[in-house]
Amino acid sequence: MKVFLRILLWLILLGSSFWAFFLYRGEQPPAGKTVVSFSVWGGVAERKAWETLVQDFEVKHPEVKVNFQLVPIKYNEKILALLAANIAPDVFSVPAADMVPKGVLRPIDDYLARDPNFRPENFVSDIWKLGKQFGHFYDIPSTAAPLALFYNEKHFKEAGLRTPNEYAAEGKWNWDTFLYCCKKLVRRDERGNVTRWAYRVYADYIIWLYIAANGGRPFNEEWTKPNFDDPKVYEALQRVADLSLVHGVAPPVIAEEQAGVVSSWMEFKRGNVSMMHSGPWMIGRLKGMEDPYDVAPPPMEPGGRPINSLGNVMGIWIKSKHPWEAYQWQSYLWSEEARVIWSRLGFDIPMLRSLVEHKEKWLDTSIAPKHFNVLYEMVDEAMKEPYSTTPRIPVKIINFIYRSVWEPIRLGRKSAYEALKDAEPEVERMLREAD
Amino acid sequence: MTQGHSPKQKFLRLFHKEEREFYSFTSPWVIGFFLFVLGPMVASILISFTHWDIITPPKWVGLENYEEMLRKDPLFWKSLRVTLVFTFVLVPLQLILSLLVAVLLNQKVRGLSWFRTIFYLPTVLPIVASSMLWLWILNPSGLLNFLIRLLGISAQDWLTSEALALPSIILMSLWGSFGISMIIFLAGLQGVPSALYESAELDGAGAVRKFFTITLPMISPVIFFNFVMGVIGTFQVFTQGYLLTDGRPNNSTLFYVLYLYRNAFEFLQMGYASAMAWVLFIIIMGATLLILRTSSLWVYYEVQR
Numbered sequence: 001m002k003v004f005l006r007i008l009l010w011l012i013l014l015g016s017s018f019w020a021f022f023l024y025r026g027e028q029p030p031a032g033k034t035v036v037s038f039s040v041w042g043g044v045a046e047r048k049a050w051e052t053l054v055q056d057f058e059v060k061h062p063e064v065k066v067n068f069q070l071v072p073i074k075y076n077e078k079i080l081a082l083l084a085a086n087i088a089p090d091v092f093s094v095p096a097a098d099m100v101p102k103g104v105l106r107p108i109d110d111y112l113a114r115d116p117n118f119r120p121e122n123f124v125s126d127i128w129k130l131g132k133q134f135g136h137f138y139d140i141p142s143t144a145a146p147l148a149l150f151y152n153e154k155h156f157k158e159a160g161l162r163t164p165n166e167y168a169a170e171g172k173w174n175w176d177t178f179l180y181c182c183k184k185l186v187r188r189d190e191r192g193n194v195t196r197w198a199y200r201v202y203a204d205y206i207i208w209l210y211i212a213a214n215g216g217r218p219f220n221e222e223w224t225k226p227n228f229d230d231p232k233v234y235e236a237l238q239r240v241a242d243l244s245l246v247h248g249v250a251p252p253v254i255a256e257e258q259a260g261v262v263s264s265w266m267e268f269k270r271g272n273v274s275m276m277h278s279g280p281w282m283i284g285r286l287k288g289m290e291d292p293y294d295v296a297p298p299p300m301e302p303g304g305r306p307i308n309s310l311g312n313v314m315g316i317w318i319k320s321k322h323p324w325e326a327y328q329w330q331s332y333l334w335s336e337e338a339r340v341i342w343s344r345l346g347f348d349i350p351m352l353r354s355l356v357e358h359k360e361k362w363l364d365t366s367i368a369p370k371h372f373n374v375l376y377e378m379v380d381e382a383m384k385e386p387y388s389t390t391p392r393i394p395v396k397i398i399n400f401i402y403r404s405v406w407e408p409i410r411l412g413r414k415s416a417y418e419a420l421k422d423a424e425p426e427v428e429r430m431l432r433e434a435d
Numbered sequence: 436m437t438q439g440h441s442p443k444q445k446f447l448r449l450f451h452k453e454e455r456e457f458y459s460f461t462s463p464w465v466i467g468f469f470l471f472v473l474g475p476m477v478a479s480i481l482i483s484f485t486h487w488d489i490i491t492p493p494k495w496v497g498l499e500n501y502e503e504m505l506r507k508d509p510l511f512w513k514s515l516r517v518t519l520v521f522t523f524v525l526v527p528l529q530l531i532l533s534l535l536v537a538v539l540l541n542q543k544v545r546g547l548s549w550f551r552t553i554f555y556l557p558t559v560l561p562i563v564a565s566s567m568l569w570l571w572i573l574n575p576s577g578l579l580n581f582l583i584r585l586l587g588i589s590a591q592d593w594l595t596s597e598a599l600a601l602p603s604i605i606l607m608s609l610w611g612s613f614g615i616s617m618i619i620f621l622a623g624l625q626g627v628p629s630a631l632y633e634s635a636e637l638d639g640a641g642a643v644r645k646f647f648t649i650t651l652p653m654i655s656p657v658i659f660f661n662f663v664m665g666v667i668g669t670f671q672v673f674t675q676g677y678l679l680t681d682g683r684p685n686n687s688t689l690f691y692v693l694y695l696y697r698n699a700f701e702f703l704q705m706g707y708a709s710a711m712a713w714v715l716f717i718i719i720m721g722a723t724l725l726i727l728r729t730s731s732l733w734v735y736y737e738v739q740r
Contacts, residue, residue, distance in 0.1 A: 080703065084490075098703060102491050104490055252596070394702075399701065403682070407683065411684060413685060
């Protein structure tokens with residue numbers, strides 16, 4: 001019996017090893033179909049939209065099957081692990097400055113040249129040009145994602161204030177007006193504890209908007225040196241920090257990812273915060289918000305301008321075995337059909353002229369804010385250099401600025417001037433080394 | 436069947452059989468050790484002398500990573516300081532509290548097994564689940580702030596204030612980890628011969644005297660074990676900082692391993708992260724050796740070597 005058991009165990013061991021190494025082929029594609037794997041950031045809210053897109057694509061391209069995986073958090077780290085293991089998906093997104101120069105993506109210039117459906121003239125504000133990184137096209141952005149101010153209309157009305165859009169129409173929507181509104185919007189109980197904040201920082205990357213809206217530029221035109229001694233840069237950050245430190249109208253340092261259970265947009269949706277900055281994707285998230293809300297341009301100083309929040313590039317893995325099929329999926333994502341599905345759910349506003357002129361095709365008036373057009377009005381300005389910061393600056397430097405510069409400022413440990421002055425040599429060194 | 440064999444042959448046969456079984460049973464662990472521990476360790480020491488981003492081939496840079504770490508990177512020192520504070524505060528607290536609870540649970544009272552289960556239960560929870568639980572307790576509108584408001588104290592930013600974030604994580608870690616050392620202490624306490632206590636009682640020793648002159652020396656090997664394991668474990672703390680605070684605010688909860696991870700998987704600096712791993716290995720090895728060397732001064736073994 002013992003001998004029998006021993007033989008059986010060895011057979012199981014050797015048999016399973018043989019199967020694993022020589023016979024197992026993983027999930028096989030359906031006959032006659034090519035499988036394109038695709039990974040993208042997203043949570044429960046985005047799942048339905050992606051499923052709809054995949055279904056629509058597969059109907060139009062019956063020879064291709066898309067296997068998609070949604071990654072809710074730490075997306076970049078997961079993609080890196082897959083790249084290291086040589087099992088990356090065919091289509092995925094990566095931080096442009098870090099990954100594109102390393103050659104992980106396949107240039108698509110040749111595919112674009114012979115794609116009759118790619119019509120650059122149909123893109124608003126030439127946003128298609130943003131797909132060119134380091135001399136080649138890897139992607140065609142389907143969105144411009146301009147950052148705007150989201151505000152609770154009911155709170156403004158209750159406080160007896162005109163709306164930010166009305167101030168903007170009068171040319172008075174600047175930082176002083178914004179601060180005046182904040183002071184009127186904040187609510188305290190009889191003991192002085194805040195029961196409703198006027199404003200909340202949505203995420204760290206909004207600092208680039210604060211600087212741009214104040215007319216500043218954080219790096220030189222070549223992106224090789226920080227421009228931190230520019231008063232327009234440090235004043236912008238100090239003003240935002242002072243909302244909490246001096247005026248008590250914004251909560252103290254609470255980064256969205258830090259206290260994830262009470263993120264800014266959730267607090268805004270619940271009516272616990274009156275204003276925040278965010279992008280067009282927020283419309284879908286705010287679906288079902290009890291109080292009416294609207295969007296407005298960010299408060300701006302002379303020379304100030306909006307920016308967008310593009311950072312990652314969605315491209316084809318250089319080692320993809322089916323690059324053409326991957327391109328078909330990738331190009332579908334910026335097609336009119338895909339943008340209609342995506343926009344109807346409130347995750348974007350389309351950047352194709354053919355759709356901008358026919359809003360009835362995609363606009364769900366039951367969820368869109370009244371002044372959603374403001375988002376379009378900002379695109380031209382937001383597309384000017386620097387349209388954003390993350391595509392040009394490696395993650396390590398961005399991370400250093402968020403954690404070692406921006407946080408001490410918000411905590412009141414250092415003034416913005418001091419923090420930026422102290423950080424400038426280190427950022428310069430990191431930029432030099434990254435170069 | 437074995438009647439024709441001499442005793443020597445029988446012994447050799449038995450020996451070979453035992454030998455075969457030994458290798459059969461240990462081989463999964465040994466193979467696993469070589470493939471998944473020793474192999475990566477050797478690889479990581481080589482990687483620590485390179486600049487490597489996983490994607491492109493590594494570039495040999497000699498000691499540059501170590502030099503950068505020790506001379507240029509303020510966050511390396513910050514993360515080391517945060518980890519040392521965590522270790523120096525948590526380990527003694529953990530030892531004292533778990534010993535105290537173990538002594539209480541060593542008494543003959545009703546419902547003892549219930550108490551033991553309740554105190555041990557947090558240890559059974561996966562660290563990710565307990566971190567999420569504490570995120571709810573410590574968040575600005577969470578349970579803890581609700582309770583202290585009832586007492587008339589204003590709400591605190593447990594995880595978002597620079598002064599409170601690390602103590603909050605220490606508190607959570609204490610709750611989640613003291614059960615293991617408590618159960619080991621309990622086993623140690625039950626191994627102390629009752630005759631020693633009876634003799635002491637005859638000599639008129641009180642409870643405190645008995646604790647310090649009998650219990651503590653007799654369980655000193657257990658204290659030693661928990662101490663070493665506690666130090667090794669706390670130097671490697673990662674999950675709490677990763678999930679609860681992401682190293683924030685102002686890097687006040689940037690644990691060493693969290694910073695190492697960030698260098699590897701966010702900044703694509705595998706060489707630098709490997710160098711950090713080796714420095715941590717040396718620190719832990721040094722701390723363990725130091726405790727081992729000093730153990731002869733305070734650890735009592737019934738059978739002295």
